[in-house]
Amino acid sequence: MTAAHVLSFAFGYAQLVLALAACLAAWRALRGPRAQDRVLGLDTLYVTAMLLFVVTGMRMGTPFFFEAAMVIGVLGFVTTLALAKFLIRGEVIE
Numbered sequence: 001m002t003a004a005h006v007l008s009f010a011f012g013y014a015q016l017v018l019a020l021a022a023c024l025a026a027w028r029a030l031r032g033p034r035a036q037d038r039v040l041g042l043d044t045l046y047v048t049a050m051l052l053f054v055v056t057g058m059r060m061g062t063p064f065f066f067e068a069a070m071v072i073g074v075l076g077f078v079t080t081l082a083l084a085k086f087l088i089r090g091e092v093i094e
Contacts, residue, residue, distance in 0.1 A: 011059040018055060022048040039083045048075030 025048055029041030050072045057065025085091075 001071070008059075011055060014055045018048050018052040022052065035087055037078065039087065042083070043076070043080050046072055046079070050076065061074065 022045055025041050025044035027041075029038050029045055031069070032041055033039040050069045053065045053069035053072065057069065
């Protein structure tokens, strides 16, 4: 077994596990009994989607996926801040 086979197996396994984590995070975001659980589910979902894009970019060897992961990370961070502010104060824009 060569190093290329091991690396290909590791990338495939990482993609499978991250896809499963994204499904579980989406389930928590949709099913969460409280708003805080839904926000945490969405936060976990964007992080796992970002990591899935990074692993896919490493597997394919193209920089497009890294740029998309950075956009997902920035938008997810801003969304999490807005939702947290809304849950604390009840309004986003003062």
